[in-house]
Structure formats: C-alpha cells, structure tokens
Amino acid sequence: MIPAADQIKLYRQMLLIRRMEERVAEMYGEQKIGGFTHLYIGQEAVAVGGISSLNHDDYVIDTYRDHGHFLARGGDPKAFMAELFGKATGCCKGKGGSMHLADVEHYFYGGTGIVGGSIPIAAGLGLACHYRGDDRVVMAFFGDGATNQGVWHEGLNFAKLWNLPVIFVCENNFYGIGTDVRLSSALTEVHKKASGYGMPGYKVNGMDVLEVRKVCDEVVRLVRGGAGPALIEATCYRYQGHSMTDPGRYRARAEEELWRKRDPIPRLAKALVADGITTDERLREIDREIERAVEEAVAFADASPAPAVSALYEDVFAERYPSDPHA
C-alpha cells in the first residue's frame, strides 16, 4: 500500500507536469521557446510513478522527451522554464534546451536527442554503482522506438553480462514519431525483448500511476538487492504530436479519445477522494498552488537575462588551453 502522503505527492507531480507542459505549448506558440519541443502530456504517470520509487541519490537518465522526468526528479520548475526560454538561469544555462535538460544535483543525467543513445550510458552508470559496491540503482527512461536501435541491445547485453543495477523503463506510446510500432518492431510487446538478454520483463499500465509505482517499488527492491537488471514496459499515450510541429495526422481520432478516457490524473483524483485520502476541495487547492508555481516559472523565465555571448566559450572543457576558442 502506497502511503497517503505519497499518493498526494504523485498527484501533485503529475499535475505540475501537465500544467507546465500546457504552458510550454502556449509559450512555443508565442515563440518564446524554439527548436524541437516534445511534450510529455499523457505519459505523466510513468515518470512520476517510476522516479518516486527511487532514493534521492539513485541515477536517472533519459531521452529527448525529458520534461516530465526532470520535474518528477525534483528539478526546479523555474530553471526548467528558463532553460526552454534559452535563458542564462536555465538548468543548463540555456545551452541544452528542451531535449537536453539535466540536473546533476538531483542525479538526473539528462536527455539525449539520439534515440537509444542513453542506453549504454545507463549501463555505465550501473557499472559505476557496481565498481564502487554501493547500493544505488539506475533508472533509464526511453521510448518504444529506442528498442530497435543497436546500442539499446548492446546496453542490455552489457547490463546483464555484468549484472548491473539498471532498470530499463520503456514508455511504449505505440508510435516512433509517426510510425506505428507494428511497422517498426518485429516484437511489439517490448517487455518480451528482456528474455533475449535473460532478464525479467514486466508490463504495466502506464496510465495508472499507482500501478507503475507498485511495480517499480518491487523491481527497484530486487535490483538494489543484486538481482541484476530488469526491463519494464509501461504502455501509455502521448496526447500531442511527436513534437510541437507534428499535427499527428497518422493517428485515428477515436484512438486518441479512447486513451484520453484513461487519463492518469483524473483517475488518481477520483481514487484519492473515494479512498478518503483527500477531498475535492483540497484537490482544488493543489490545482491553484500548481497554477501559481507555473505562473512563477514563466515569469521567472521571462524576466531572466539571455546568456552573455561570452558564455559561448565556457563549459566545453573542464581544462582550457590557449588554442581553445576564446572571445
């Protein structure tokens, strides 16, 4: 049973991500945000359920659809919005943008824009845990599309070969950009791919945060105990297109509506009230608090300065030499 206070926290985090993402879409429309921007709306239960099962110093690594995980990991909403605005106060000083959010202080090792690219890196984080003999684990989030990349298979092989403490979490939203998983993957049930590497594969309903949390709690416990890596497939759905520039014409309206009916946020709200954990009134209060937090983040990002041009020459290397580019 997940403690009541934790359940409220799950609700709060999912709602924060949802409201932030809605504002991100607006800000993109106002051209305050540029480049590729991939929204997480619809998939909130996976990041929130999965990350909440970790300790604060476990490692989390991600792909380019990284907004939700950054926030679920405890990243500062202001630094998040400022990063998307390309401001000096952003979590990566405005150098990363939507696809490359990172927050090392919270052990969030960021988003990579190359599908599957983070998977061997996740195994490397696991190798560090193993090397040092500490009891940390790694949680790696990625999409169904990543599971057809070569490095995905290399990463899983390494992880099992060396018994590394890595939980691979596939957010199967059934589309790699606009291509149906049935057109891209010989085996569409991603969790079954775990058997190719002799590791356990789990399937969870990624639209139910309590189920995600419950399964992740158990898998994290096993992996932390030395059981070796595991693969979790969380089926879910992104309500928006692949990125802000994708109108999503490849999906049937009926399919979208079906998934929206499974929305994880009202689902949890209903359960919280029915179980007597909270009241409708308290939930409305949380709504208002989150709206304030979102407004503060936008105001902060708006008021923040752009990076100085001199920042161009910083952060590339830890150790600088005279031949490096300089102002």
Add this chain to the structure above:
Amino acid sequence: MREIRYYEALNEALAEEMRRDGDVFLMGEDIGLFGGTFRVTEGLMAEFGGRRVRDTPIAEAGIIGLAIGAAMAGLRPVPELMTMNFALVAMDQIVNHAAKMRSMFGGQLNLPITIRAAGGGGTQKGAQHSHSIESWFVNSPGIRVVIPGTPADAKGLLKTAIRNDDVVLFIEHEMLYSARGPVPEQEFLIPFGVADLKRRGTDVTIIAWSRMVSEALRAAETLAEEGIEAEVLDPRTLDPFDWDAVYASVARTGRCVVAEEGWRTVGVGAEIAARVQENLFYELQAPVQRVAAVDVPTPYAKGLEQAALPSSLDIVRAALKVTT
C-alpha cells in the same frame, strides 16, 4: 637512458596511473586475459584483476557509452577501441554524446574519459583497417586529440590524458608499437598543447605527428646530405594545438611542410597550411606544402598501399620544392 618499446611505455603509463588512482579502470576487447591485441595491456589483469581490467563484448558503441556513464558517476574510464577503424562504429557515442555532454548540460559534469585506439596503415590490412582519421575528431569540438610519435611521448602524454578531466582520444599507431626509444625511468608527464622540436634546423620546418615523425626525421637526414637543414616539429596533441611553436619555427625558417598519414583533402595539414598563411604570409618564402595520403580507400597490395601512404621520400620531395 634506458630504451623501451612504444607498447611497453604505454603499458607502464597505464599501470602507474592505475596504482595511483583507484577510480582508473580499463575496458575493451581482448585487453584482459588476451593481454591486448598490441600487448599494451599485458600483465595488467594479473596485477589489477577483472574489476579494473574488463574484457568486453565486441560492441564499440556500447564500450564508449558505458565509459560515459561511468565517468558521469565520477570514475576515470580508459576504454580501448582495438583500432581507430572501430571508432567509426562508436562515432555517435564519441562525437554526439561524450564530446557534447559537458557543454550541452551547461558544465554540470566532467567526463574524464581517455579513449585509446590504434590507428594508421602500412601493414597491408586493407581499406577498412588502415585509418588515420584524426582530422575528423579535431573537427569535432569537445574532444582532445593526442597522437604520440615516440615511446617517451606516448608514456608522458597517456599519463596526462588519464589525469585530464575531459574526453581525450588517444591515438596510437600500429607500426610504432615495436619502435624503441629512450624513456626516463623516473615518473614524468608531458603537458597537452606543447609541441616538441624533434630536430633543429634553419631552412625548412617539417610539421609531423605519429608515424610521420620518424619519416620526417629520416627525410631530414637525406636533406642534410644535400645541405638543407630541416627542423622537425611534432605537435603531439592536435587538440589543443601549439600554434605558437609552429609560428615561431616557420617564422625562423620561412618554409613549411606538413606531413600526415591521413587523407589530404580537408586533413589536419589543410588547417595548418591555412593558419600559417593567415599569420605568416609575409614571412613565408614559399607556399606551404602538404604531404598526405592519396584520397583513395587504402588498398591491400603492398605496392599500391605504399603508393597511397606518404613516406620520407614524399617529405624530401616537398622540402626540396620549397628550398631549391
């Protein structure tokens, strides 16, 4: 001073740095039980065990990816790509991940990774196993490129690379592993970005690295017989690069030849020639000459391979062109 081989110098550097820092570990194909394809890691598994000398699957992108993750968590991995040819398999992890992460995350983390790889041709290994593609990595910001041409430089630079907090590509040369040279017995390090004058001369500056250093020195001997004194300058690291040393030498001699084993077009030599003329146009007595590989996939047949790759004779010809 004692003389040891290039591979022995590298082996000493690895062992010394592993004794010094418990966070340093090696991973690669056949580096442990087998002792390394070129014997560089010989004996290290016996001393340090399988935890710190890790035999890996043949999965180069994975090897570099794991090194990145381990470095993110604060370790100092020294992955070996058996040869530079396989860096192509790992290109996305090297160039698009390792080299960019510090910058794109706003400097939040360091990636102290030293990627070792054997490069070069000249041993009839054919088109897919004869690469000198250092220019590709010099053209990718965020990664240091170190390319020693002597046993002493190999040892001193590898120790510096392992202690460096950034991503370093350390390119060895297959034909140099058995080369002997003086290497001090006491500990020493060689800093990045400091070129080494391998021979002093007054008439022409020959800039060469890796295997081309010995070819350039041979060429200088031949030129000396003709009364031409060539200066041989080895930058030793291509990123960072000791431009001051190049400009100082060329300003003295007024003539410049760049010798590299990589392909001519858009090679490192092209960049050096461009910068020399930008900075020393009025000091130059003759156009900068490039000696490089012919722009074709390296063929197998001995005669064809020799014709494709540059040699001391090509360097002599280039030097004569600018001095006579």
